[in-house]
Amino acid sequence: MEKLIQQIEEKYKALGQNPETYLKGLLHSKPLNYWDYVQVDALLNLQTPRTDFADEMIFIIYHQVTELMLKLIKHEISQIVFVDEIDTKIFAEKVDRASRYTEILTSSFGVMSRGMNYEDYNKFRLSLAPASGFQSVQFREIELYTTNIINLVKTEFKEKATTIENSFNYLYWLDAGLDRRTGKKSLTLLQFEEKYLAHLIETANSCKTINMNTKFTTIKTDDVNYETLKNALRKFDYLFNVKWPLTHLETAESYLIEAGVKRAATGMSDWQKYLHPSYQRRIFFPEIWSEEELKNWGNFAL
Numbered sequence: 342m343e344k345l346i347q348q349i350e351e352k353y354k355a356l357g358q359n360p361e362t363y364l365k366g367l368l369h370s371k372p373l374n375y376w377d378y379v380q381v382d383a384l385l386n387l388q389t390p391r392t393d394f395a396d397e398m399i400f401i402i403y404h405q406v407t408e409l410m411l412k413l414i415k416h417e418i419s420q421i422v423f424v425d426e427i428d429t430k431i432f433a434e435k436v437d438r439a440s441r442y443t444e445i446l447t448s449s450f451g452v453m454s455r456g457m458n459y460e461d462y463n464k465f466r467l468s469l470a471p472a473s474g475f476q477s478v479q480f481r482e483i484e485l486y487t488t489n490i491i492n493l494v495k496t497e498f499k500e501k502a503t504t505i506e507n508s509f510n511y512l513y514w515l516d517a518g519l520d521r522r523t524g525k526k527s528l529t530l531l532q533f534e535e536k537y538l539a540h541l542i543e544t545a546n547s548c549k550t551i552n553m554n555t556k557f558t559t560i561k562t563d564d565v566n567y568e569t570l571k572n573a574l575r576k577f578d579y580l581f582n583v584k585w586p587l588t589h590l591e592t593a594e595s596y597l598i599e600a601g602v603k604r605a606a607t608g609m610s611d612w613q614k615y616l617h618p619s620y621q622r623r624i625f626f627p628e629i630w631s632e633e634e635l636k637n638w639g640n641f642a643l
């Protein structure tokens with residue numbers, strides 16, 4: 342106890358503070374409780390359905406759960422990207438964590454695909470237009486933290502994408518809302534760009550030389566953790582860019598197709614085509630996949 346008090350004294354003296362003030366403060370402060378620490382009240386007040394359909398609550402909460410998981414993924418990836426040096430063992434561990442969160446997102450998707458009343462969903466979703474999960478900025482931030490922007494550009498436009506700013510005219514995700522023939526953008530896309538485009542360009546610029554892919558390419562193949570890390574990256578690439586998208590697409594199909602007829606999505610994309618990983622070809626680490634695997638992207642299981 343004496344040693345502890347001495348350390349506390351030293352700590353506050355080093356800050357130019359009177360240690361006694363802080364010790365007295367401890368005497369009066371109330372013990373912390375769970376609900377304040379975790380902010381339960383704030384969290385449970387973040388759900389605002391727009392209709393009286395009971396299942397809309399499930400829809401909102403599961404999107405929020407996903408956003409929290411995406412935040413966890415970003416949290417891990419940030420600790421790889423925004424540090425000066427990263428040990429390869431820690432690099433692989435952080436990627437594994439990101440994979441585990443992505444697995445949770447995939448395995449829990451039944452909450453959506455089987456957990457809502459079909460007719461009710463198809464009524465309440467109409468009051469959400471033109472909002473769409475497509476407008477999740479964390480999803481796009483993860484892409485930019487993870488790979489070089491050129492890997493997010495559609496194959497046929499790679500030569501035109503000469504700068505970061507200009508690459509944003511050719512990204513794969515524009516296909517969800519841009520008619521390339523007329524140049525017309527959907528309201529969902531316009532709203533998203535208005536709110537986040539500047540931020541995303543800034544993010545892409547700041548991650549240009551430090552994103553996960555770039556960092557991986559600097560690691561020597563004879564590093565003792567090279568193979569482990571490579572396999573961890575392959576797994577994450579597969580889970581985030583094939584497994585989750587396929588599960589998400591199956592869910593969309595289970596609600597938006599009736600008797601073989603496709604309904605329009607709230608974001609108005611040609612969604613069945615767009616959402617398939619073999620069409621998007623979003624691949625964070627193309628260098629670590631074989632030619633055969635790249636050719637069959639979206640059509641094989643890892």
Ligand code: HEM
Pocket residue numbers: 403404407408453454472473474475476477480514517589592593594596597606607608609610611612616621
């Ligand atoms: C019943 C459940 C769902 C349906 C029917 C559905 C449908 C769709 C559709 C049709 C799109 C294409 C864009 C559009 O036209 O709107 C889309 C995109 C997207 N949705 Fe969902 N979605 C569902 C659940 C979710 C959930 C729970 C999330 C979690 C945040 C989510 C995140 C996304 C993302 C990130 C995109 C963009 C994907 C990409 O660009 O690769 N969706 N969704």
